[in-house]
Each structure stands twice: as structure tokens, then as C-alpha cells.
Amino acid sequence: MNVRPDFSKNANHAETAPAFLSVWDMHSYYGESYIVQGISFNVHEGEILALLGRNGAGKTTTLRSIARLGNPQVLKGEIWLDHQPLHRMASHEAAVAGLGLVPEDRRIIPGLTVEENLQLAQIQPPIGWSIERLYDLFPRLGERRKQEGVTLSGGEQQMLSIARALARDIKVLLLDEPYEGLAPVIVDEIEKTLRLIKEQGMTTILVEQNAVRALQLADRAIILDTGSVVFDGSAAEVLENEELRHEYLAI
């Protein structure tokens, strides 16, 4: 069953390590609108990949496609995570398989308290960080544990959303603009956390508008434009390549 497609032809980077997460020729649609237009890339275990591009380039769509959310529809393509065919799974199966998404609009569940939001993440095994450990990471959440999640401040909600992903034992963390709305100190804090969990072997895809910041953290970078990959290489390469930065990232 677990026949893995041979990606070597498609992977336009030189690394030889076997890919942990592979996306191959993925096409996604919102209804009639054709958004992700056949993208392929690999992520290796323990790597942080920065996914960059302008507004509307299709970054969020890509992450949502990988997470197997019903909208957009992936009409063609394969997604493999650690020998498991994600493209054949529903989103909850993909989550059990080890995928964790921090969505761009945070998606705190209305009607549930902070703690319940976290408990919810631990109903279906495998379970990751304990709730207490998450409170240590974000003390603010601990203080607010009995408050309804949606009444948190914007930044607090962002923390909760990240904490909720970590509450599950995941193999790949997909972060859609995690720094948005966070105070600079907290951004520093989260960056440290990301480094920390990277050290523990977590694989991460990071979508971020603040490209410089993302690139400083990431090992590799992919740049999307109108739903296609226009660059796939090391993060350092992007930082050095002025032309690229200018054309696609406007920095």
C-alpha cells in the first residue's frame, strides 16, 4: 500500500535525505476558482520550511489543502506524511496521522473556555504536551483558563491557537501567520519556542508576512506566486537574492 512516489525528479533541490512530508502536483479549487495550480515540494524531518508570498498567493490555501479541510477541494495531487497518504484522508484522520494546523484566523471555539479549548485537543489520542506545560509556556493562558476563549485579546487567542496545536502529539506543525497580532516580546518568545520544538525534532511549515523574520528562523524557503512555486531553496539563498526578494516579497 505504502508505495511512495518517486519525487527525485520533481524535487529541485539537492538534498538527499528522504522527505518526511511530500506534496506532489497538488491542484486546489475554491468552488470554480482554481487557486493552487500544481505545486510540489518536500519537507524533511526536523526542518523548518518558510512558505512565503504576497497576499492572495495561495499560502493559506496550500496549508488548508495539506490539512485536508473540505474547502478548498484538492482535485489532483498526492500528499504523503511519513509513509501515510494524507490525500486519501479526511481532516480528522490527517490530524490523527500527525498533522497540526494553526489556522490564520485562530479559530478559537466559541462557547468554550480556554481550558476546554485545550481539553478538546486532547480527546483524540495521540496526546502531546500536558495542559500544565502549555500554561508554563504561555502563563497568560493559565491566568485566563476559565475565561471564554473568544473573549481573549487578539494576541492571547493566537497563543491559545498555538498551544492547542501543541497539545496534540503531532509530527508536522503548520503555522499560518503565527506572529500576527502579537507583541514583539511575545514574538521573540514564540520564536524561541519554535526553535525549542525544532530541537526536539518537530517539522514545521511556517507562513509569515514578515519574511526576514521567518527566513532567519527557517532552514528552507518556498515562495509562492499565483498558486505556483516560484522558488524552492535554502532560506539563506532568499536572504541573499535581492532580486527574488524584491520581486516576490517586496523587501
Place this chain on the structure above:
Amino acid sequence: MLGIKGKDLSVFILVAVLALLAPFLLNPFPVDSAMAQFNAGYPDLMQRFVIFGIFAIGFNILFGLTGYLSFGHAAFLGVGSYAAIWMMKLVSLNIVPGIIMAIVFAGLFSVLVGYISLRRSGIYFSILTLAFAQMSYALAYSVLTPITGGETGLQIKPGDTPLLSNVAEGEIGRANFFGLEMSDSSVITLGGWEFTMNVGYYVCAVVMIAAFYLAIRIFRSPFGMMLRAVKSNQQRMNYTGLNSKPYTLAAFVISGMYAGLAGGLMVAMDTQVGPERMFWTASGEVVLMTILGGAGTLIGPVLGAGFIKYMENIVSKINSTVLHEWFAFLPDGMEDFLVTIFYPFVGKGWHLTLGLMFMAVVIFLPGGLVQGGQKIAAMFRGKKAAEKDGKTANQQTPAE
């Protein structure tokens, strides 16, 4: 033309032409043919089509635009009817004052109900309107019998001598429009076909065309846009400096007045009112008509109204004798077999067919009958369009 253009204008012209030619279009089968059962071109049903069409058009202004789902609109129809019949009993047999009072009273009543109910939204609003309508029904049925005639309702009686009309002693007054009696018809016979041109129907049709025209104007007006904005995001509306309350109340009252107009016309066509006109199922019916046709579309509610009234009046009249007649040409065994198959769905089983149709429409045509029409239209437009669509699909990349 007339301040509407493009697609709206064609829809309007289509509706107007359909309404005016209905006596012909709805009677496609010769009188003596077995299919004559399906003819709907007789005055009563045609009147019902357009009257319920008006009711549904008005309901759609509230529901389709603002998303507020009222479950008590039949109360306004009932109030309009009672107002109209009293006008006819007391003031004039001419339908105009009756209809005007129907609109006025329904409007006033909807101001009251709307003002209170609109303090809540969503399902809470629906239940408030339902509660008002059910109270109106219950009171009209029993305690208010002196005013409403109770269960048996109100009719024009031999003793009724309206102020402005002269009715001969012992005769029963008839509704008229400046002397033209509503029940007057002339029958045109063409070969095996018979077409009934009825005064009452044409009065209704003209009113409906006017009501439809007004609805189009409202839909395309800044006011209509505001109503859609209410449905979309009330929060943003408030922070943009708009008070959403009067907008919704205005929509509520307008649709209540449409209901009153429908109620008044009903009395004008058939001078009788009963309280079950206000029962919750009657309110539910207009909801179903609107959704069935396609909520928020211009023509949908009219289609939905026609569909339900057709089922009610035509399918319920098919009995086993009629079925046997239809299939008489088949060998006996076949005939009985087919009759057995169809029998549960017609006549006393017409509710079953209606229920199945409701389900089928929502399941297969999420946008209501209008969507069905669009699908058929698309099919007719044929391959050429399909090719074009296929090409554009790849280019449809909104990303910049």
C-alpha cells in the same frame, strides 16, 4: 425602461407576459382530453397563483433580503382579509376601498408585531412572530367570534347593505371593481380548447405585476442593498453609522403590507374569510413557497407559490377513476398495476407527493426551482457555452 434594466427587465417582462396570458398558457390541453385534468387555467386557481405570488413576493422582501425568518406572516394576510370583508359588508362592494383598508390594517398590525419581534434576531425572532400569529389565530377562532365570525368566518350575507352600494332586498352583494363584477368571465372556445377570461383574475394579475415591479425596484434600490447588508453583517452596519432597526422594521412592514394586499385580494375574489387562514401552517406555507422557489431571487417566490397551489388543487383532485381513464388504453393488468402505483401519490395522497417534492427540490436544487430553471437554461445553451466555461476555468485565477 421603467427604471429597471438588463436581466431584471427581461424577468419583469416575462412575468408580465406569463401573467397576462395565463388563461391560455395554463390550459394547454383540450377540454375533453384525458390530460385536461392538468389544466390549471380556471379563474379560482389562477387567482390563487397570483395572490399567493404576491404574498410570497412580499415575504421574500423580508426573508430573502434581511434573512429574518418570520413564521407569522399569515396573521397579516388574515388581518387584511378581515379588514377587507368588513369594508365590503359595511362600506362598499367595490373592492378598492376593501383592498386599501386591508393594506392599511395589515401595515398597522405589522408595525406592532414587527416593533416588538425585531428586538430579537434569529430563531428568537421567528418564535416571537409565530407566537403573535398563533395568538391572532386562536383569538379569531374563539373569543373574537363577534368580530371574526369564529370558525365559520365571515361572508357577505343577504342582509348586508353597504353604505355606498345598493343591493336589492334579500340579494347577496357581489364584489365589483367600479361595476365590473369579479366573477364575470367570458369563455373563448377554440377548437377543443376553452379559455376563461375572468375579470377577477385580470384585476389580480395587474396588481401582481405592479407588486412585482415594486419588488424589483426595492431589490435594486439603495434600501434593498441596506437590507442585504443587514443580513450580511449587522455589526459592520452599526459601525458604519446606520441604524439597522428601522431598516428591518421597514422591510417587515412592507412585507406585512404585501400580505395584507394578498389578503384583501383574496376577499375581493372570494368573499369569505375564515381564521384558519392565520394558522401556523399557513405561515409555514409561504415560507415553503419562498424557499422552494428560491429565497432572495426575484421570480422564485412566484414559482414556489404556483407550485404548491398547483399540487394542492390539481393533484388532490385526481382519483382512481381518473387514473383508470388515463391508463385505459393499456391492457387491463398493466392498467391496474399502474393505477396501483400512482394511486398513493394522488388524490388523498397528495400530501405525500408534496412532501417528496419538497425533499427532492432541496436535495437536488439547493437554490430552489429557480436554480432548476437555470440548469435547464444552461442545458439549452448547449455545448458552446460548456466549452467556453471549460476554457475560462483555467484562467479563473483571482490571485494578483
Place this chain on the structure above:
Amino acid sequence: MDQIIVQVLNGLDKGSAYALIALGLTLIFGTLGVVNFAHGALFMLGAFCAVIFSRILSLSHEIVDETRTDFLGNPMKIDVPYMHDIFGPELGASIIDWAVPLSILFSIPIMVGIGFAMERGLIKHFYKRPHADQILVTFGLAIVLQEIIKAFFGANPIQTPAPEAFTGSFDFGVLLGFDPLTIMYPYWRLVYFAFAALIIGAVFAFLQFTTFGMVVRAGMADRETVGLLGIDIDRRFTLMFAIAACVAGLAGVMYAPIVAPNYHMGMDFLVLSFVVVVVGGMGSLPGAVFAGFLLGILESFASMPAVVQLLPGINQIVIYLVAIIILLTRPRGLMGRKGVMEE
């Protein structure tokens, strides 16, 4: 005083029927967010489970009695239930007599099955559709279910009596120190009250002491995100729906001896049960139960002769009047949660 006690009893009993129906409805409507106009039909199906089961128990074969004639002068045919053949006339008769309580066991799998089929086959596709579409499709379904029952059982009510042992009334008055025969209350209604309390308690316990309720509520608010957390929300929705159908059905089974089942009994209850749920507050189970009892008691009091004579017609409108007052003074009903079905 005794009259007041009687009406409280009546109210509690009426209330327990309302509360049970509203409980089932609020599981679907307040928790799953589906405006289920077929809920009354589920209640009706429950009642007909009792009818069907007692029909099954009294399945008979005919014997011809030559000594008597029927109305057309032919020899009379007499039905003998198989139960009598199997268990002997006495035990057979008492098994048939106990048909209604026995049919609880019969109805649970049936109602769960119906709920399951309904959710998987139909409702599932309507969670994300507008409420209006849900109304249309479930109303259509309700009509279809009704008509099917009507085709088999006719439009007339069908008496489905409680067991012999529960007929007759209990004299409460004596218990409370009144004269005998002042406060009489039928046994079966007391049974109904106890049964309702049991079911309500069981549903509460299930939702309170497990995470099930929280997960379903979360799934209602945001299916997508719950899916992202690895939870298969569809399965839980199905289960929830089946439970709700079962609660509605059981309410119907036990109601059969109180009011003879007929095919439109569900529609008769439908509007009222929506009113109860909404007055209780969307998404709140205690609210629905509480509102059920409250409206039941108020309705009973409003039907007292003295009250009706004072305010003619009050018995007709009391529920709606109270609903209006409550909804105007409490924006989300008695205990509603914010944001549920408020858009």
C-alpha cells in the same frame, strides 16, 4: 387549594411530555443546529412503535363461529391471537395487556435505527445549509413519514391502553390529608412523569459526565477546527441524532396510552415543542426541560374554570403570551447560550 394541587400535578405531567419532546428537539436543534421539523414525526413514530408492537403481540388467526353471523348475515369470523395459542389465554392476554411498557424495548433499537438512517441519509448533508433549507427538507420528510403511517394505520386515533394494572387513579388527597376523591390522579400519568424524569436524568448524566456534550457543542460551533483536532465529529453527530430520535420516540411510546396515537399527533406538538425549546433558550438542555415544565404548569392553570371565566380565551393563548413575555425580558430565553441560532 386541592384544585391548585391537581393543576400542579397536571402541569407537571403535561410539562414532562413537553420537556421530553423539547429535550430531544434541543439535542438536534440547540446542539446540532438543525431546525428539525421532523421531530414531531419522530415522536409520532415512537407512539406508533407502541401501536405496532401491540398489533404484533395481538397478531391473530381467524376461526369461524358458525353459531353467530356478521352484519351481512355470513358466519362470524373471530380473531384469536397467537399469543393465546402460545402462552395460553391468560398469560397471553396479560402479555398483550403489557404491550406498551414492553414496546419500550422494541422501540429503542427502532428509533435509534431511524435516527441513524435519517442523519446519515439526509440530515448529514444539511448541517452547512441555511436553516431555511433544513426546514424545507425536514418538513418534507415529516409529511412523508406521516403519510406513510396514515397509509397503514388510517387517519383515526388508535387506542393503545396502558396495562390493566395502571388504569384507574391514585388518590393523592388522602395522602395529603384531604377528603378522599378530591385529588385523583391517573396511575399512568404518574408513571409518565417518573419515566420522563428518568430519561431526562440519563441524558443529562451522559452529557454532563462525559466529554461528549462538549465535543458536540464545539463541533456545532466550528466543525472544521474540531476536525483539525483529530476528532471525527460526523460520528458523534450521528450518535447525538440517534439519541435525540430515541428520546423523542420514547416520549411517544409512553404517551400512547394518554392520548390515542394518530398520524398527525407529531404536527400537533411540533410548534409547541419549538416554542418550548426557544423559550428555554437555544442550546440549553436545562432550559428546555425547565421551560417544558413551566409552560405545562402555566397551561394547566390557565385552563382552570375560574381563570377561563375571568379571562376568556386565556387558555388558548397562554403559552404564546408567556413565550412573548419571556423572550422580551430575557433576550436568549430562560437559559440560552449566546450566539446559538441568533444570526
Place this chain on the structure above:
Amino acid sequence: AGHEGFTNAPSGDTVTLGFNVPLTNAYAEEGADELRALELAVEHLNGGGDGGMLQTFSSKALDGTGILGKKVEYVTGDTQTKSDAARASARSMIEKDGAVMITGGSSSGVAVAVQALCQEAGIIFMAGLTHSNDTTGKDRKANGFRHFFNSYMSGAALAPILVDQYGADRKAYHLTADYNWGYTTEEAMASSTEALGWETVNSVKTPLTQTDFSAYIAPVLNSGADVLVLNHYGGNMVNSLTNAVQFGLREAEANGKKFEVVVPLYSELMARGAGQNIAGILGSQNWDWKLENQLGARYSGTNAFVQSFGEKYGFPPSQAAHTCYVQTLLYADAVTRAGSFAPCAVVEALEGFEFDGLGNGPTLYRADDHQCFKDVVVVRGKENPENEFDLVEIVEVTPTEQVTYAPDHPQFAGGALGTCNNGA
């Protein structure tokens, strides 16, 4: 000849009748039974079957060749027991199908509404099951006729028998359906029983939509009353009676007497719905299928009808079926005697018409209000019914004279027949 100058004058060799009965909603069973009888009537009029009551009918004008030589055809429609729907259905029969007469229906609201419509349109309306005084009282119409008895007659027929059975010193408690029929029935029952010495302790109106009457039944036992009169029909009757039995009223005693329950208007179909609960309860009926067997040839026609109905459908007919059948025959007969379908001619033929042999004994169609006058059957629920069609036993028959009233009796005041209308 002469078939013109009025609405829907039959032109070909057929004539169309409209059968407007409840096919859906609560009275669907009654509607279905009416329809069976109506179809049977058509069969008999057209010379089919065994001829049913044509053989026993005192008027011999009908000969099984249709009406005035025209074959009888019919259309059916659904009143839904709503006056709007009933009128819509009737109008479609008139406007689309060309019906010259409409019959059927099983509630007074519908009867009054359709009767008024027929009056306006110039069609004959032969009322089906309608029991409210209003149909031939304040809402009477020249073009409408009622064969069924009414509230007043129920009261007048029942009261003496109630006094006879339960004594003159009784205190009655009325539960009354809160609509017109309920009002007239309560009034009739109260005034007839009071005239014979009963006292009315209380009367409470109950909503039509009520299904559980416990809150109304519970106070009865302590109200000082010893009789409960249920002015309910159909589903209301089934439920209130069931509740009364549940609350032990049948076993109770009050004022030192056995507590009794009375249901003024019985219906066989609803009795079936009430099952065991009707045992021993008194009420009145327009007709019963056992009349001729038990009370002899005065009620001839009964057996002939039961025979042909039973042969065709396998069970005995209800009074609703009987009424509709008779109404159809009476109409056909009147047309034949008048020699014209013209409504005014029919009205003339029916007004003051006396006949016999249609199951009710000698009967008069009174000219003043178009109400039939005939014996009223008082029945009681059987203790041990043999089958579901044999739920009531005949107690007594109250003769016509006792139930006859003056046309301007206060309970019927306020109406006027007006003039007959031939329509177009």
C-alpha cells in the same frame, strides 16, 4: 330540454357532480367513507349494482338511467377541513369541471363556507356531515340543503332519555369545543336538559387544538357536578373522553349518584378511536346501520344500503356515508321530478318534500330552512363490542315531533334563505 340559463347547465349526455370531502387532515377517515358512499350512489343512479336505496325510496322517479337520462359522472376534491381549501376545491369543481351540485364535507365551518359559495355561484349544495345549528340557522341559504340533524335536535332527543336514565335531579358540567359548533351544541344541550330539571353547574371552553384535556377534566369531579357533557367532536371527543375515563370519572360517584358522561354527537369512526372508553356513554346519531334490524320496517332502506355498501367494501357504512348517499339520491330525485337541473327548479322540488324509505323513516325537507326533520337515534357505547363496527347499541329513537322546532326558534335566529340563485 331547457338545460340552459343556469350555471354549468349540462350540455352533453353526462352530468357532473362534485364530491368535496376531507381527504387529508383529521377527518380523512370520514371523508373516505363519504366518498365510498358517494361512489356507490353514482353507481346506483347509473343503474349499476343492486340499486341500493333506489328500491326502497318512496319516490319512484329514479330509474337507474342516470339523471334525466344523463349519465352521472363525478369529480372529487379535498376540503382539508379548512374553509379556504374547501372553497377552492369547490370553485375548481364549478369553474373547471362544470359540476352542477356539490356535496360532502364533515364540519360545519366547511359546510357554511361551501354553501355560501354555491349560493353565489348558482349551484345546489347538499350538505354532508354538519351538525351546527348555523348551517340551517343563521347561515342558511336557499341553494343549500341539510339532511343531517343538528345540535338542537341532539339536545331535544337526548334530554328526555337522559332524564329517564339518570334522573331529573342532575348537575351537569359542560366541556365545550371553543368554536361555533361547540357553542350551538352546548346551548342546545343546556337548554333542553335544564327544561327538564337539570342544573348546569359550569361550562368551560376548550381550545380546538387541545390534545390533552387533563387540565379540564381534573376539576370536574370536585365541582359539584354529577354529569359531564362533552361537547366535542372528532379527535377532541376521543381525547377528552379517554382522559375522562383515565381520571376515573366512569367509576366515580358524586352527590350520591353514579357519575355519568354524555357525548351529544356520536360518530362511529371516532367511537372506534375511543375504543373501550365509550362503553356505556350516551349520545345521539343521525342514523345507525342496525336501525332496521332492531326497530323494524319504519327504517326501511337501511338494510338495502348496508347490504350494497357492505358487499362492496366489506364493512358497514357510517352515518356520514349514509348522509352523503341520501343527499345524492335526493338531489337526483328532485331534478328528475322537476324535470330540470336548474337550481331554482331543484329547490322548488326539494322544499317541503316528504319522503320515506331512505333509512330514517318518514322525513320532511322543510321549506322554511331547508332542514330535514326525522327521528333521532339515541345510542350508547356497547360494553362488549364484538368487532370494531359494532361499538354502539341503539337505546331509543326520539320521534320527529319531539325534535321539531319553529323555523324562527331563537337558536336558529338571524338567518334568511334569500332567493334561490340560478347563476349564469
Place this chain on the structure above:
Amino acid sequence: MGILEVKNVNKRFGGLQALGDVNLSVAENTVHAIIGPNGAGKSTLLNCLVGKLIPDTGSVMFAGQSVLGRKPYEINQMGISRVFQTPEIFGDLSVMENMMIPLLAKRDGSFRMHAIESLEDERELRAEAEKMLDEVNMLDKQDMHSASMSRGDKRRLEMAMCLIQRPKLLLLDEPTAGMARADTNNTIDLLKEIKEKRDITMCIIEHDMHVVFSLADRITVLAQGTPLVEDTPENIKGHPKVKEAYLGEAA
């Protein structure tokens, strides 16, 4: 005396003191930034200004009039517009219609029934809307269904909707969060231009210091519901307390 005067405003949520004795004075035609850690009460303060929340105590005066006790739409009619932290637009309507609504509100007041006039005939308003859309680079999207735009676009639309009303006071809650660098820069330019061209006062909440320092004339730092300091951008940058509590390495 500033155009906006906030005096001793307190707001509690249950046990939490979200705002404690906030005093703020915003001078006319200046850009006043409010920064501070997540959950400091910035959005809460804004909510008190627009009538979404009512302060427990204190007063809020705008142009000499109290805003307290007024409905949100009345406050808007006084000349205050607000951009939300998560975009609030009319998702069911097209972009053009989204622009027309604030214009109508500006022209006709809080309620006016133009039920018979055609929307098409409002040519002047349309032209004005087009001009504004052009300014925010969204002219090509004017017929788009606004719910199906990417989030950055929604933000820009919301801002355009507020700007087109020509408010006297514009409140911006993280206007550039999630916006691509290029668009952030465009937004800064746009706001600068508007500030120069029109009589407008702005209150801006931002975590992006680049935006804050390029726009603000004065900055208030809020921490735990109370103003920590208020000063010019230059002074804030160097302020040790601010650095520690908020800015972290970013400064």
C-alpha cells in the same frame, strides 16, 4: 484640549480589571498610537470609544460631546470610524456595494428609505467609491464577492470603507496585521497621504513597530489596563520600561 478626551475610564470583566483609570488626550489632526502587550486593554479601550462597550466609570468626550450612552451608529455619525482587529465587512456583498454603504450612511444619515430609486443612478457615489478603491489598489476587484477575498484584501477593503466616510477620527485596530510587506508600505503611504490631505485624527493600535514609528506623532503605552507612558516615538523607543515590557529585541 484634544479632540478626543478620555478621562478616568475603568472597565472590569468579572474579576479582571481590563482598563484602570485610563486618561488619554488626542490632539486634533495627529496620529496617536496605542501600543502595549497582548491583553493590555487596547482593543477594550477602542470598544469603549465606539459604543461597543460601556465603561464602568469615566468619561469619553469627542469634539466636546460625550459619546457615552450613544449607540454605535450615532457615534459613527459624529465622525468616528473604526477598523476592526478581525476584518468586519459585508461578506455577502460585492466590493463596490461594500463601498457604497458607508457613502450612503454619510450622505443620508442613519436611516433613509430609498426604496424606489435605483442603485445604478447613484453615479456620484460610485465615482467616489471607485476613486477610493483605486487609492487602495482594489479597483480591479470591485465586482468581487467580498467574502472570497484573501484576508489582506479584506483588511484593505475595510480600511477603504472607513476612509471613504471622511471621518474626523479614525480608529485602526492593527490595520496591517497579516498584510504583505508591500501592502503594509502602501498602507503607510496611504495613511500618511490622507493625514496630510485631510483634517483627520487617527488612533492606531499596532504591533508592527515599523508602522507605528513611521506614522505616529505620539504614542501611549498601555500595560495591564493602565497607561505606562505617553511620549513621542523617539522617546518611547529608548524608554527602558517599554523595552522590557513590550518591545523586546525589536527596539
